[in-house]
Amino acid sequence: LAKTTQPISMDSYEGQEVNITCSHNNIATNDYITWYQQFPSQGPRFIIQGYKTKVTNEVASLFIPADRKSSTLSLPRVSLSDTAVYYCLVGETGRRALTFGSGTRLQVQP
């Protein structure tokens, strides 16, 4: 499975846009990029998944450049409830097991 590198922590304020970038230099052709969110005492929650270019859903956008060696999770107008750990994963998520890295701890301040 491709190794991922993401910042350990980030701070933001309510109402701001937050962009978390993940590096995955050895991504394979069949790999998808998936982001999860985890709150304390809860399991990881699927946020968004993509293969290339841009994907958007009701909670986030995922930007993937043409070389796919990195990706950026964009959270528009964060609120206090977005304080969580965000994990970037690369692989064939449905078929294979996931390898979680350390994640990015996002702290949103009022």
Next chain:
Amino acid sequence: DAGVIQSPRHEVTEMGQEVTLRCKPISGHNSLFWYRQTMMRGLELLIYFNNNVPIDDSGMPEDRFSAKMPNASFSTLKIQPSEPRDSAVYFCASSFVDRGHQPQHFGDGTRLSIL
């Protein structure tokens, strides 16, 4: 929609006792995964099943751990005998594997404390 359901949510027991964790995957999903999360090691895969058959159990720490999936709607993870170092949060996840890429959906975990 009911998500992945795990029980119990919390378990406290003394070392040497048998512990059984239970998981009900999302209906229609054909793959099930057991993970363990600790502060030191983060989230790590223990075992996963596809169509009720164990595919990869290389993450199972040792013979004290065993997992079963007798049918598509139920799985257990058993630790016997339990040790204090098994204390962790254990997560179950499920997904539907086909030619596409479907994400895994996690339960809220079982917090296990071995005294």
